Amino acid sequence: MDDIWKTDVWKELRVAFPDNLKGSMILITSRIKEVAEHASRNILPYFLPYLKKDESWELLSKKVFQCDPCPLELEALGRQIAESCNGLPLAIVVNVEDVAEDYLEELIGWSSIQVARTRTDGGVKTCRIHDLLRDLCISESKEEKFLEVCSDFNLLHMSKSRRLSINCATPSDMNLRDSSNCHSLLDFGYGLWNLVTLELRTSKIKCLPKEIWMLEKLRHLYLGGPTSIPRARTDDKALRNLQVLTGIAINQDTEYLFAKDMFPNLRKLGLHSLEWPETGLLSSLRHLHHLQTLKIYELFQLPSPNSFHLKLTNVTLVHANLSSTATSVLGSLPYLRILKLQGFRRECIEIYLHCNESSFRQLDVFEMVDLWISYWELGKGAMSSLRRLVINNCPSLIMRPEELYMVLDCLAGFGSLTSL
Structure with a gap:
């Protein structure tokens, strides 16, 4: 019996097992010493030793x-x-x-x-907390050196917390070079050699300094975007631990960095177009074998499917050029489960959306928001795994009745349809 947490569980179960001295034994595992000792008064618990490095x-x-x-x-x-x-x-x-x-x-x-906002898969995206409880959490976090909220920059060097939240700051105000204990920074700072998370989504910074390449333990880098990343002084300065990178401007430096495989373990990537031809950059993403989530703002061109080999499961395109080629490329991604297409309310660019019979076979969730889709053609067998469809402010959308029935049939068993 694995992972028993309470003594009452064993009390309720033991009556079902006869104690007739036949020699049979019951093995119980638990993380709680009291439970292990309660299971048998005559046999001492066996405490597992620590594993060796190779083990x-x-x-x-x-x-x-x-x-x-x-x-x-x-x-x-x-x-x-x-x-x-x-x-x-x-x-x-x-x-x-x-x-x-x-x-x-x-x-x-x-x-x-x-819960303030939920993810597409139903998970929690953002939360709200009462002011009194927030104050208690901040106080306890500071005492445990887990998180500290700072507004006086002169006191930052005294902080021993692993996470810092700096309020109302500008880069010139800060000197964090003594904060070597910090693992997560929720606003800005460098010289933090153990930093794991850098949160800059509310910052208006246009280009990161070259010191960013010194943060070798960095795992999450959130930028407001579009923000440029300078080239490293040497190609051996790759951020190999980085898993999340958002708010990156698409430009020549960015294309170079991806081509040189400077972020080999990325799982989530957010890009902003600055009227740079994106074909070369997106083709250079082929090195990202672990990439699952991709979000791009103002994408004007997708490469051919042959040069876009990615195991993407989640794609979001904001104000993109949704040509027939783009739809074909997206539909050919074999592992794509979530697709979100977002436009701008102020622009009325008509879009023709064609999904052939072999496209989007694994797609679970499809969202269309603020789009002027003049026609949506759905081939037989396309989007056959669809479980959730969201259509929000797409006033010109037209579908043939038989195609609409196909969608509704996919959603009938387990899915949901939201139209606003």
């Missing part, structure tokens, strides 16, 4: 890659992650973000926090 790596690689071998370019990083778990099997097999999300759902269930 930790073996467990992690089996969990992540199943029966396949770990790619050579990821082995060094994987061993580093396994070692950071300090030999604890549970820490290795359970992703930290998954645990945090479980706690978040629990707090929502207790009405301690409220």
Whole structure:
């Protein structure tokens, strides 16, 4: 019996097992010492020893890659992650973000926090919290060195917190070069060698300084955009731990950085077009073997499907040129599950949307917002896995009745249709 948390569980179950001295045994695993001791008064619990480095790596690689071998370019990083778990099997097999999300759902269930916005897949995107509870959280976080909210820049060097939130600041006001303990910064700062998350979505910065390449542990970089990233002084300064990168301007430097595979482990990417020809840049994304989510503002041209080999599952295009070629490229992405197309209310550019019979086979969610789609043609068998369709402010949309019935038939079993 695996992962027993309460003594009452064993009390209720043990009556179902006869105690007739036949020699059978029941093995119980628990993370709680009291439960293990309560299960049998005559047998001492066996406490698992910590895993050695090689054992930790073996467990992690089996969990992540199943029966396949770990790619050579990821082995060094994987061993580093396994070692950071300090030999604890549970820490290795359970992703930290998954645990945090479980706690978040629990707090929502207790009405301690409220959901403000939800993701397309139903998960929580943003939350709200009462002022009194927020003050308590900030106070406790500061004491635990988990998070500190700062407004006096002269006191920043005294902070020992792993996360800093800097309010009402401009880059010239700050000097954070002594904050080496900081893992997450929710506004701005450099010289933070252990930084994992850099949040700059409310900043108007147009170009990051070259010191960004010194943040080798950086995993999440959120920019308001469009923001440029300068080229590194040498090509060996890749941000190999970076998983999320948003708000990036599409320009010559950006194209060069992706072509040189400077962000090899990206999973989420957000791009802004600045009237730069995007064909070369999007083709250079082929190095991003782990990329799942892509959002692009003002995309004017998609490359051919042959040069756009990505395992994307989530694509959002804002104010894009939705030509027949673009639709064909998107429809050919074999793993695409979520597609969002957004326009601008003030522009009335008519769009012809054609989906042939073999396109969008795995698509679960399709959203169209503020688009002037003059005609939507849906081939037989297209979007056969669709479970949610959102149509918001698309006043000129026309579909043939038989195609509309096909969509409704897909949604009849499990899906939902929202039309506003």
